[in-house]
Amino acid sequence: MRAPNDAFGAFVPGPPVFATGAATGPLAGLGFAAKDLFDVAGLVTGCGNPDWAASHPPARAHAFAVQRLLDAGATLVGRTITDEISLGLLGRNQFHGTPINPRAPDRLPGGSSSGSAAAVAGGLADLALGTDSGGSVRVPSSFSGLYGMRPTHGRISVTGLMTQSPSFDTVGLFARDPALLETAYGLVLDDKAIPGTIERVMIATDAFTIADAPVREALQPALAKLRAMLPAEDITLSEEGLPRWAERQRRLQQAEFSATFRDWIDAYNPRFSFEVGRGLALAALTAEMDLGAERAFRTNVRTEITDRLAGRALICLPTTPILPPLRGIPLSAMGEAGRRITELTGIAGLTGLPQISLPLGEAGGLPVGLSLIGWPGADEVLLRMAREWAA
Incomplete structure (x- = not known):
């Protein structure tokens, strides 16, 4: 049995999961969903795998992010499907089923926060919690036509979250409305914001070159608007090539x-x-490999990119280089799609920088996300820009 009105297969099969939010607060009257990696008191966190669920006890308390949203008045309306133990970027789960992408029913929703994206895109929840280690909020945001952000690494507590890669794991949120997204992040982000004045935007030409032609073309109107809003310069992020960065990140x-x-x-x-x-x-x-060179590379890239941003600039790039793949994609093609996606999502993963995906493009009716990367602690700056852009 699925949660009531689960028209898109977004929720974990089984009895419905509900938790009533506070009577008052900035999110009063709204509903949110939580990826099946977040603890809900009294229930087993299944992590998309039945053997994980069978081998772990019920949670004693709500995860930090779940509790914050409940305290703000939102009601938990269900737990959403994740790629198995969160290892995936396309949204498939052979045990619980693959959620339907409400914006493109014949296409994959993106993962691993696939159910959360489907719940919000399909109007089953106003907000949804997801996680992003290698792209798992940004990819489904792009594929499903949503606003979503990977925050600065470490700015949201992962207490009560099943983490898989601690130096990459972040808590993220999805919304259809950027103002609501800004409000929700304000409830879970720590107080270590680093404000700045955006003086320019750097267009990552190597990231756009990697993207397929339909993606590049779909984002041209948004790029033109961005260039009209801010001084813009074309840059190359990686002299050795972004695919090489992605290899190290993986x-x-x-x-x-x-x-x-x-x-x-x-x-x-x-x-x-x-x-x-x-x-x-x-x-x-x-x-079993010696990854000393990869760790040193990550440190150097993080310093280099942070210096280039310097609290004054943003980096613009496509969220993903490809359109949402068809649901029937073969396993061999899944691997290639995931590899290509990480060529762009690996940038924020390596650097720990915040990245917001904006649903600003469309190619043949399919959503296409445009991303902005900011300096460490620029989360609030990115959220405010998203809200102002949509106004």
């Missing part, structure tokens, strides 16, 4: 999620879909 993330799941796999020999099992096997090999 190795570092693989090593971390291999360490996260290794003991559980040894103890329970759990069931996995082929693509997740293959990913974990490859990650186990990566975990």
